[in-house]
Amino acid sequence: MQIRNGLRPMWWHGRFRGCGYRITAPREAILDVLSKSDKHLSAEDIYIKIHTHYPVIGLTTIYRTLDLLTNIGLIFKFDFGDGRARYELVKGPKGKTHHHHLICTNCNRIIDYTDFIDEEIKLLEQTEKKLLKKYNFKSTNKLIQFYGLCEKCQKMS
Amino acid sequence: MQIRNGLRPMWWHGRFRGCGYRITAPREAILDVLSKSDKHLSAEDIYIKIHTHYPVIGLTTIYRTLDLLTNIGLIFKFDFGDGRARYELVKGPKGKTHHHHLICTNCNRIIDYTDFIDEEIKLLEQTEKKLLKKYNFKSTNKLIQFYGLCEKCQKMS
DNA sequence: CTCTTACTGATAATGATTTTCATTCTTAAT
DNA sequence: ATTAAGAATGAAAATCATTATCAGTAAGAG
Ligand SMILES: [Mn+2]
Ligand SMILES: [Mn+2]
Ligand SMILES: [Zn+2]
Ligand SMILES: [Zn+2]
Numbered sequence: 001m002q003i004r005n006g007l008r009p010m011w012w013h014g015r016f017r018g019c020g021y022r023i024t025a026p027r028e029a030i031l032d033v034l035s036k037s038d039k040h041l042s043a044e045d046i047y048i049k050i051h052t053h054y055p056v057i058g059l060t061t062i063y064r065t066l067d068l069l070t071n072i073g074l075i076f077k078f079d080f081g082d083g084r085a086r087y088e089l090v091k092g093p094k095g096k097t098h099h100h101h102l103i104c105t106n107c108n109r110i111i112d113y114t115d116f117i118d119e120e121i122k123l124l125e126q127t128e129k130k131l132l133k134k135y136n137f138k139s140t141n142k143l144i145q146f147y148g149l150c151e152k153c154q155k156m157s
Numbered sequence: 158m159q160i161r162n163g164l165r166p167m168w169w170h171g172r173f174r175g176c177g178y179r180i181t182a183p184r185e186a187i188l189d190v191l192s193k194s195d196k197h198l199s200a201e202d203i204y205i206k207i208h209t210h211y212p213v214i215g216l217t218t219i220y221r222t223l224d225l226l227t228n229i230g231l232i233f234k235f236d237f238g239d240g241r242a243r244y245e246l247v248k249g250p251k252g253k254t255h256h257h258h259l260i261c262t263n264c265n266r267i268i269d270y271t272d273f274i275d276e277e278i279k280l281l282e283q284t285e286k287k288l289l290k291k292y293n294f295k296s297t298n299k300l301i302q303f304y305g306l307c308e309k310c311q312k313m314s
Numbered sequence: 315c316t317c318t319t320a321c322t323g324a325t326a327a328t329g330a331t332t333t334t335c336a337t338t339c340t341t342a343a344t
Numbered sequence: 345a346t347t348a349a350g351a352a353t354g355a356a357a358a359t360c361a362t363t364a365t366c367a368g369t370a371a372g373a374g
Contacts, residue, residue: 022340022351043331058354063331079236083362084330102294111292116284123280127273131303135268137259139305146288148296179320179371200361215323220362240331241361 012074019072026050026057030065034075040086040110080145082108104150106157111150120144169231176229183207183214187222191232197243197267237302239265261307263314268307277301 012031016023033049034041041049043066047059066087069075078086080103091097098121102111128139149157169188173180190206191198198206200223204216223244226232235243237260248254255278259268285296306314 020351024340024352026353056354060332060355061353064352079238081236102288102292102296104294105297111294113288113292115291116287119280120284123276127277128303130273131259131270134272135259135270136308136311137261137268137303137305138311139259139303140262141304143300143302143304145300146285146294146296147298147300148294151293154293154295177320181321181371183322213323217324217363218322221321 015072015074021068021072025054026061027065027068029054029057030062031069031074034087034089040078040080040088042084042086044084046087080108080110081105081147086110100144100146102146102148102150104153105147106149106153109150109152172229172231178225178229182211183218184222184225186211186214187219188226188231191244191246197235197237197245199241199243201241203244237265237267238262238304243267257301257303259303259305259307261310262304263306263310266307266309 010028010031013023016027029050030046033046037049039045043059043062046066047057047062050057050062066075066077066085070077070087074090076088076090078088078101080086080101098117099112099114100117100120102113103109104111124142124144128142131137131139167185167188170180173184186207187203190203194206196202200216200219203223204214204219207214207219223232223234223242227234227244231247233245233247235245235258237243237258255274256269256271257274257277259270260266261268281299281301285299288294288296
């Protein structure tokens with residue numbers, strides 16, 4: 001397959017080894033695509049990006065790998081309501097982890113927003129504690145999304 | 158078809174007429190099922206419930222009607238990540254509108270929670286305003302969900 | 315009651331994701 | 345470096361929720 005661009009271990013190799021997973025060309029390629037994009041890519045998006053360079057890698061493997069990466073917590077899987085899952089590296093280049101999404105219900109544009117998050121996070125963590133007490137529900141993830149119209153789509157309506 | 162249980166106009170008839178929609182037996186049946194359940198029903202759930210009594214109504218119509226009801230704002234459509242959409246009347250019997258969801262990622266149980274919402278809503282509305290200013294994004298809906306393990310599933314792990 | 319056309323349901327189509335299974339490749343052990 | 349075990353892969357077929365088609369039905373305005 002010969003995709004490896006050098007044998008230097010990448011930052012995620014350790015995590016993989018620790019879980020008993022093998023490091024393979026498709027996995028390298030997929031993580032590479034994800035880490036070089038700031039978009040919210042679907043499985044097919046990734047497939048197409050990789051396919052131009054390495055036609056060998058199949059869509060099945062993309063799905064399997066994305067599942068794996070989601071499970072070990074390296075990527076987030078989102079559903080923005082357009083019928084296909086979208087994926088995003090948990091840590092962007094600068095380690096910015098927490099952000100939420102604005103979703104235009106007209107053109108499906110996704111806007112990341114990281115502002116005003118501190119208060120949100122604080123409140124949500126409080127809430128999590130209360131939920132644990134009252135419902136015995138141990139929350140591990142929280143999801144916040146705003147649906148509406150983006151600037152462009154407001155003008156057209 | 159003859160499902161109408163009486164000719165008395167229901168609370169939602171006005172809304173329907175106003176939008177130019179017709180009042181039909183399948184629509185009555187679907188709204189009836191939804192208003193008598195406190196669960197989060199999928200299209201098929203509803204189909205099965207109705208089908209025992211009125212085998213005439215097809216799944217296609219269920220989907221179409223749920224779409225319609227979602228669009229005119231009578232019901233909410235949710236995706237809890239199990240591959241099928243789930244629906245819920247916007248107003249419960251007592252008019253309780255705002256609530257969010259705890260989702261067990263192990264057994265898929267959904268817990269409604271209405272506690273601690275006031276602060277949340279307040280914060281979110283603040284945030285909405287800020288988002289409008291900064292991104293010119295006009296939010297119409299917000300979604301909050303907590304993912305984690307319910308009481309039962311914590312014990313088993 | 316009649317007419318227009320919104321609504322319906324059977325059926326087929328779609329399209330994202332999963333399953334299957336024979337083959338290939340990673341990697342730990344020799 | 346060689347080898348052996350089994351994890352990972354990809355082509356193809358299968359799933360399965362949702363949507364599109366289309367000819368027939370019925371709501372409801374006049
Ligand atoms: Mn994002
Ligand atoms: Mn609910
Ligand atoms: Zn838009
Ligand atoms: Zn559970």
